[in-house]
Structures are given as C-alpha cells and as structure tokens.
Amino acid sequence: MAHHTWVLRFLLPFEIADIVALWHTYRVPIIITTFSILIILRTILHLRVPRVKVSDTPPLSPKLPAEKEKVPIEERNVVAEKVPKRIVGGLKKKKSSQDENPSTIQNAQVLVFFSSLTGTTEKTAKVLTEGLAQSTKELSKSTSTTFLEPQLLDLSYIDYDDYFITPPKSEENTQYFYILLIPTFNIDTVLDNFLEHLQETHNDFRIDTAPLSSLLGYSVFGFGDREGWPTEEEGFCSQAREVDKWLAKLTGRKRAFPLGMGDSKVDATERLQEWKEGVEDVLANIATTGGLGEGVVGSGDAVESDVGDLDDEDEVLFEEQKVAQRKTKAQKKDTLNDLEDIGSTLNQITADNSEPLEMDFTTYSKKARSAPTTVTKEMVPKNSPTYTALTKQGYSIVGSHSGVKICRWTKSALRGRGSCYKYSFYGIASHQCMETTPSLSCSNKCVFCWRHGTNPVGTTWRWVVDPPDLIFEGVKAGHYKKIKMMRGVPGVRSERFAEAMRIRHCALSLVGEPIFYPHINEFTAMLHKEHISSFLVCNAQHPDQLRALQPVTQLYVSIDASNRESLRKIDRPLHRDFWERFQACLEILREKRFQQRTVFRLTLVKGFNIDDEAEGYADLIEKSLPCFVEIKGVTYCGTSSSAGAGLTMQNVPFYTEVCAFVEALNSSLNRRGLGYGIAAEHAHSCCVLIASERFKVDGKWRTRIDYGRFFECLESGRQFRPEDYMGEETPEWACWGNGGFDPRDERVDRKGRRKVLPVATAGEEACGGGGGGEGEACAMESRDE
Incomplete structure (x- = not known):
C-alpha cells in the first residue's frame, strides 16, 4: 500500500499531456531498445537449453538381420513417428489377359457374330462355327484350357448391350473370344445400327474407354464385291473395316488376328480359309500361353483408329491449339463475321439443302474434335x-x-x-x-x-x-x-x-x-x-x-x-x-x-x-x-x-x-x-x-x-x-x-x-x-x- 502511494505521488506532478508528448518524442528509441532486449533474451535461452534430435526413421542396426534389435515400446513410438503418405496421381492399370497367368484361363468360348441379308454369310458362318468347334475340341484335349462349344449369333436379333458394352456374364469363369463375319452392301442395313452402337459406346463418357478389354481377343472377316466396289476407298469391305477399327478401341487393341477381306465372287473361300487357320493358331496360343503373344502375320491389313489413339494427347492438343491460332490470325482480316454475316451464311446453307444437317455437339475428351462434315448421299445412286x-x-x-x-x-x-x-x-x-x-x-x-x-x-x-x-x-x-x-x-x-x-x-x-x-x-x-x-x-x-x-x-x-x-x-x-x-x-x-x-x-x-x-x-x-x-x-x-x-x-x-x-x-x-x-x-x-x-x-x-x-x-x-x-x-x-x-x-x-x-x-x-x-x-x- 505504501508502494502504490509512492507511485501516485511520483506521477501526480506530471500531466497527461506531458506523458503523451514524451512518448512521441522518444517512441522510436524505446521500440528499438525493447526489440533488442527481447532478441538477446531469446538467444540466451536458446543456447542454454539442450536440444534432442528426433529421427524420422529408425536408426540402422549394426547387427545381422537375424538379430533384431529390441527397442522399448516407449522409444519405438517416438522413433517410428508416422509421416503422411504421399499420393501419386493416376489410376493403377489393370493387368491385361496377356500379363495374367495362363492357369487363370480355365474356360474359353468363341462367339461368332454375323450379319446376313441374302443368307450367304449365315451359311458361311455356320460352316465356320462347325469347323471351330472341331479345332477347339482338340485344343481342350491337349491344353489345360477348356473350350466351350462355339456359339453362332445373328447381329439382327441380339441385344448389343449384352455383348458390346461388357462381355457376357458367366458363372463358370469363362472368357470370350469374338469372331465377326461382316458383309458390305451399298445399302443401309442393320450393320449401320451396329456401327453406330460401337461408336456411341466408345464416346460415352459413362463407359470405360475399353469396356471389352477383358476379352481374350477378337478378329473380323469382311465379304465384299470388287466389281460393285472397284476400290477399297469406294467401299469394298468398308463396313468390316469400320467394325474392326471400333473393336480395336473398345477392346484396348486386342486384335488377335488382322482383318481378313475376301471378294465374294472371286476369292472369298480361299481368303476365309487362310484367315480361319490364323485364328485357330491364335486360339492355340491363348490356350498355351494365356495371351495373344507378340502378333501374327495376317491376310489383311490391320486398320487402327484414326482418332483418339495417341498416347500423349496433351502434346497433340497443344499443337492443334497453335495451328488454330495461326489459322485465326491468317483469316481474321478476311473472314471476320458479325451476327448478320452468320445469319446470311446459315440462310445460304438452308437454301442449298432444305434438310437439317447432322451435327455432333458432344466432346468426350480433352482432345479437340471438329464436328464431322455431313455428306448427304443418294439412296439409290445410278452407279450402285x-x-x-x-x-x-x-x-x-x-x-x-x-x-x-x-x-x-x-x-x-x-x-x-x-x-x-x-x-x-x-x-x-x-x-x-x-x-x-x-x-x-x-x-x-x-x-x-x-x-x-x-x-x-x-x-x-x-x-x-x-x-x-x-x-x-x-x-x-x-x-x-x-x-x-x-x-x-x-x-x-x-x-x-x-x-x-x-x-x-x-x-x-x-x-x-x-x-x-x-x-x-x-x-x-x-x-x-x-x-x-x-x-x-x-x-x-x-x-x-x-x-x-x-x-x-x-x-x-x-x-x-x-x-x-x-x-x-x-x-x-x-x-x-x-x-x-x-x-x-x-x-x-x-x-x-x-x-x-x-x-x-x-x-x-x-x-x-x-x-x-x-x-x-x-x-x-x-x-x-x-x-x-x-x-x-x-x-x-x-x-x-x-x-x-x-x-x-x-x-x-x-x-x-x-x-x-x-x-x-x-x-x-x-x-x-x-x-x-x-x-x-x-x-x-x-x-x-x-x-x-x-x-x-x-x-x-x-x-x-x-x-x-x-x-x-x-x-x-x-x-x-x-x-x-x-x-x-x-x-x-x-x-x-x-x-x-x-x-x-x-x-x-x-x-x-x-x-x-x-x-x-x-x-x-x-x-x-x-x-x-x-x-x-x-x-x-x-x-x-
């Protein structure tokens, strides 16, 4: 009480205004002096307190591996302190059938799909299926893989979702091999719907890009008429080539044997026989090794996808963006359209063709894709x-x-x-x-x-x-x-x-x-x-x-x-x-x-x-x-x-x-x-x-x-x-x-x-x-x- 009385007596002579004036005069030296004193005190305390080193990993033991060092539980908890695990981006790739152990292929079945308007392809498919039944029966006897009876399926009757979004479900641990016999006609057939289904499945963002990758493999043979289609560019076996291309996408490139093509009026029988022998060799290789192997020589050229098959899409996108920028700069002066210009352009298009144009407004990948150019064709051309x-x-x-x-x-x-x-x-x-x-x-x-x-x-x-x-x-x-x-x-x-x-x-x-x-x-x-x-x-x-x-x-x-x-x-x-x-x-x-x-x-x-x-x-x-x-x-x-x-x-x-x-x-x-x-x-x-x-x-x-x-x-x-x-x-x-x-x-x-x-x-x-x-x-x- 006496102390507080003394302080009051000391401060009373000073006015509040004098204290404020004193602070404004000496505030910088006061702040610097205070900060320096705090640093000195922190340094002294840091030097006087001993430091304990904590290792992130257990110390290496000089003893032999068999002699495991015994560490008390209390020390072990300190030494083996958990560190957050780093997560690396990306999905783990599933092992393909080629990487699996052959012993995992217990049962295999060949599914032969065909499309036929006149019945010729259907008859050929039946003969082919019977031949494959005999060859697979022999493989079942000589290998550990059991081949079930091949099935013949008409594309006109099946539900595509049951076979071409995911392979058929089987309780017998059966894996499937697809064979497709595809004729090509200069008319719209059920194959147009089938090709559309394959394309939509590939482009559907809700479905895996390779939903049929669990297949053992696939192969396609096409029938055509070179007399009716003089060149391949004009349509010879065009639908078979399209089916082969889209299945390559959906199966993750599991083309077991190259696309075969035969002229129904000239050499279809010989080409089909060669192709059949190649497919049978592939089936024998699958039964022996469990995979497709390194590839085989075929009777036709393998037609891969021409879009979306590149591994490094970022580089492709970057290159396409640069090209687009160059084109934009080059054409900006000549082709800059306002809304009225766009309207006149649309009117001109409508006048040229009264039918609505088909357009694709969907993009499923980061790779830029332009809408396909719609070419309206005649139903029955005079040269068809x-x-x-x-x-x-x-x-x-x-x-x-x-x-x-x-x-x-x-x-x-x-x-x-x-x-x-x-x-x-x-x-x-x-x-x-x-x-x-x-x-x-x-x-x-x-x-x-x-x-x-x-x-x-x-x-x-x-x-x-x-x-x-x-x-x-x-x-x-x-x-x-x-x-x-x-x-x-x-x-x-x-x-x-x-x-x-x-x-x-x-x-x-x-x-x-x-x-x-x-x-x-x-x-x-x-x-x-x-x-x-x-x-x-x-x-x-x-x-x-x-x-x-x-x-x-x-x-x-x-x-x-x-x-x-x-x-x-x-x-x-x-x-x-x-x-x-x-x-x-x-x-x-x-x-x-x-x-x-x-x-x-x-x-x-x-x-x-x-x-x-x-x-x-x-x-x-x-x-x-x-x-x-x-x-x-x-x-x-x-x-x-x-x-x-x-x-x-x-x-x-x-x-x-x-x-x-x-x-x-x-x-x-x-x-x-x-x-x-x-x-x-x-x-x-x-x-x-x-x-x-x-x-x-x-x-x-x-x-x-x-x-x-x-x-x-x-x-x-x-x-x-x-x-x-x-x-x-x-x-x-x-x-x-x-x-x-x-x-x-x-x-x-x-x-x-x-x-x-x-x-x-x-x-x-x-x-x-x-x-x-x-x-x-x-x-x-x-x-x-």
Whole structure:
C-alpha cells in the first residue's frame, strides 16, 4: 500500500499531456531498445537449453538381420513417428489377359457374330462355327484350357448391350473370344445400327474407354464385291473395316488376328480359309500361353483408329491449339463475321439443302474434335449395285429414292385374265392401277419380302430428298412407258389398253416404306388433285409419320404377327423399340378409323404366325378396330434368296389353311361382340376379307368404294367418315364362298389355254401349289401387290 502511494505521488506532478508528448518524442528509441532486449533474451535461452534430435526413421542396426534389435515400446513410438503418405496421381492399370497367368484361363468360348441379308454369310458362318468347334475340341484335349462349344449369333436379333458394352456374364469363369463375319452392301442395313452402337459406346463418357478389354481377343472377316466396289476407298469391305477399327478401341487393341477381306465372287473361300487357320493358331496360343503373344502375320491389313489413339494427347492438343491460332490470325482480316454475316451464311446453307444437317455437339475428351462434315448421299445412286439389281427386276427408278413397276395383275387384267383381289374387294381395276413408292428404303427386312436385301433399309432418313412434283411426274411417265410396252403382247384387249392410259388408282406399296418419305402428304395431294385414289401401305414402325399423315383413300398397316417374338422373327425390324412402335401405330389407327378407311393386312406364314395365334390377332383388332382385315397367305418367289431368309414352300399355307384361320379369327371376334364378319374372298390370290358391320347395309356387304364421292368429300374441305364414300354392293361372285374371280375374265393355264375350274371352295385350291398359269400361281404376287 505504501508502494502504490509512492507511485501516485511520483506521477501526480506530471500531466497527461506531458506523458503523451514524451512518448512521441522518444517512441522510436524505446521500440528499438525493447526489440533488442527481447532478441538477446531469446538467444540466451536458446543456447542454454539442450536440444534432442528426433529421427524420422529408425536408426540402422549394426547387427545381422537375424538379430533384431529390441527397442522399448516407449522409444519405438517416438522413433517410428508416422509421416503422411504421399499420393501419386493416376489410376493403377489393370493387368491385361496377356500379363495374367495362363492357369487363370480355365474356360474359353468363341462367339461368332454375323450379319446376313441374302443368307450367304449365315451359311458361311455356320460352316465356320462347325469347323471351330472341331479345332477347339482338340485344343481342350491337349491344353489345360477348356473350350466351350462355339456359339453362332445373328447381329439382327441380339441385344448389343449384352455383348458390346461388357462381355457376357458367366458363372463358370469363362472368357470370350469374338469372331465377326461382316458383309458390305451399298445399302443401309442393320450393320449401320451396329456401327453406330460401337461408336456411341466408345464416346460415352459413362463407359470405360475399353469396356471389352477383358476379352481374350477378337478378329473380323469382311465379304465384299470388287466389281460393285472397284476400290477399297469406294467401299469394298468398308463396313468390316469400320467394325474392326471400333473393336480395336473398345477392346484396348486386342486384335488377335488382322482383318481378313475376301471378294465374294472371286476369292472369298480361299481368303476365309487362310484367315480361319490364323485364328485357330491364335486360339492355340491363348490356350498355351494365356495371351495373344507378340502378333501374327495376317491376310489383311490391320486398320487402327484414326482418332483418339495417341498416347500423349496433351502434346497433340497443344499443337492443334497453335495451328488454330495461326489459322485465326491468317483469316481474321478476311473472314471476320458479325451476327448478320452468320445469319446470311446459315440462310445460304438452308437454301442449298432444305434438310437439317447432322451435327455432333458432344466432346468426350480433352482432345479437340471438329464436328464431322455431313455428306448427304443418294439412296439409290445410278452407279450402285442396288440400282442395277432393282432395274433388273423391272423397277424404274425415279430420282434417287423412288420407283415404279407394273405388277403381273396389271398385265393379266390387260389380257382379260383376271384382276387382283383389290378389284373383288374394293372395285380397283388392276389395269388402271399404278404401283409405286416414293421411298425404296424400309425399316424391316421381312422373311417373305421379294427383294431380300436388294432395296435399302434404314431407321432414319439421311439421304437426298427429291421434291414431290419430280417424283409424281416421274412415276407417271415410268408407268405409262411400261404400259405402252404391252401393246404388242398377244391377247391384250384394246379397250382395256385404252383405259390403262388413264391412271385411276395408285397403290403406294411397291417396295420400301412410302410413309418414310418426308413429303408424303404433298405427294398424295398431287394424286388426289388428278382424282387418283391412294392406297397406302405402312409397316407399323413409324408412329410419328403415321400420326401426321393426311387422309388417303385407304390406309393399310401390315400386321404380320400377334406378339413380340413372332414379329421379330417375321419382320426382322431394325428399330430396337420395334414392339413399342408397333403398339403406338395400333393406337393411332384406332383414332383414324372414323376419318378414313383403315385396313389390317395379315400375311400368314406357316410355322411362324398361324398356329394358335388367332386369339392374339383378335386382341390387336380389338385394340384398333380397323374397318377391314385382309388375311393373305404368304408369297414364295422360289429363289435362293427366299431360302436364305428362312422361307421355303413349306411355309406357304394352303388356301384351306387360310380359310380355317379366317373362320377361327372371325369366331373370336364374334365372341367379343366386335361386329365383324367374313365379307369377300379372292381365292386366286389366297386372300380373304373380314369387314366391320359398319359396311353392311340391309344385310348386304358394301366393301367397294365410290371414288367420285371420295374426291367430292375431300374437296369440300369438311370432315367426312368412311361411310360417306361407301360404294355399291359387293358383287355376288366376290362374296365369301364364291371364289372371287371376275366372271368377265377367263382363267388360263401356263400355255395360255382356257382353264375351266369349279368354284374354288375351302380345300380345292392351294396358294403356291403346283399348276396354274400366268394368271394362276398366286406365288407370283407379293404381299404388297
């Protein structure tokens, strides 16, 4: 207390202002002196305190390894202090099958994939698979690897995701080896979808860049035609080379044997044998060493990827950036565009090609990729094998994707030997009917199709689009030209020839898918403007186009199966969602049944869609409620192409079988109370018509069409119903039970002699059977005709 009193006494004489003034005068010396004193004190303390060295690692022991130094636990904790582990960037690479121990390959299986339009490649694939089965069986005996029976798989039927995103799952620790036999055609086929799938899989950022790297290996053999494709650059084995390239990417370059290529007309057998021997050597090496080895000499050049296969992408990107910068500087003065310039450029592009350009807006790697240049091609170029094949069959190609052809019923009607079923059912005179299509391409490759791969197939329109007026004038000119060629044919009736020079009807059903044409509504409008009736056939695979279709005289939808599996086997659709598309088209047809005449077209194929399927078809009819249901036996054209597609005369039903099916179907519809009945028949075409009772007046069927009334309704601009242009009564000779042959005409045999037959009844006439002449054999009529 005395001390504090003394301090107060000492500070009292000083004023606060004096203290502040003293601080401002001497603050720098005070701060320096204080800082110096602190440094001196820190130095003295540091020198006086002893330092203990702590090692990051245990000290080396001078003793032998066997004599481990015993360190107390307390000291061990201090010495072996943990240090954070450094993480090095990058993923650990998995060992490939070539680095694995051969003993890990317990079971191996060869999968042989093929694609075939005409059946030739399928037959070759079967022979190859049988040969591989023998060779792998011998390998199983002489090595520790067990080879399972090779499997043969058609690319048209399999789900790509099950085989070409990841190898098949196996509980037997089985590893797979892929073999692919790929033909190349100058048309769009299922291989286009397959190649698109491979490319999308490779570019999908969600999928590993080499998802098939666990395969033992793969090899591809391609079939081509050098006569049709003079050089490889123009397409010889082009699709096989593309498949080989993309599989190299997806498998991590596990090409077991180089790409083989053979000319189907020259050396395909020899080249395939050489390639097969090489593949068998590779399989033997895999069974012995567990890997592909250092490579083998092959019969073809290995085509590697031309994009995305470089190891050092950073250097590539850097070089591309420098090149881009140089180009930008060089072109900046000449090509600098403002928004108006860009707009004019886009307008110019649109004017040159009215179709939208395909563009790739996706980039999956840091390597710069430019969008591919889209080159719009013709569907059927004049110098293509497709053009040659179709013209040999009697088609006149109009523009780049349309065609016209007179059917044998037109020729028959001109000579008074009978018209097709359309005359019996609907009053269409065959000699006044033009059969054409604005699209030769189709999205199916049906087993009963006459063309068997000679016409293009595809799922999207990516060709040049011809204007509708060009097609309209071209098909008329082509039709009249072919009619004029009939002037000198013996037996042609002059009055019918004169009538034939005035087209009254148009059947849009020749080949391909007419509704596929982007301007189909404009084309049918041109027909209607000249009072030409329109009968359009579609295959129930394009719901968007079907929904947008304007009213036609009669709308057909081919219903070739009653369930998903049968439809896959018969129509062999290219769309992956074919059944969903099929169902959507049925719903659209139900909506249109009061706007235009709708028809179900059932093509019966014995062994495919007849046995126990009447109830299934009844379900489909109940869903859509079409105005008419046409049931027709399948046509067999008697060529090797038909057999290659799996169709023989054994698949052609007798007319008795068709009649039995019709009666079973009609009974099922009656049990459901849907209001249908068997209205007419044309035994000559093996065809029967079931009609809705909407077209039965006073107990009489009226299935024919009043064409004049149809055009009046159409030109009125008002909405109308199918009943508004219902025609006269169905002739007695065309009704069910009377055969359906026009009494004005006469039936002849193959040599043109008049053939007198009793009225065809169930059991008396068979479609596709022996006998019959030019106006007799219904195997000469296609399903579309």
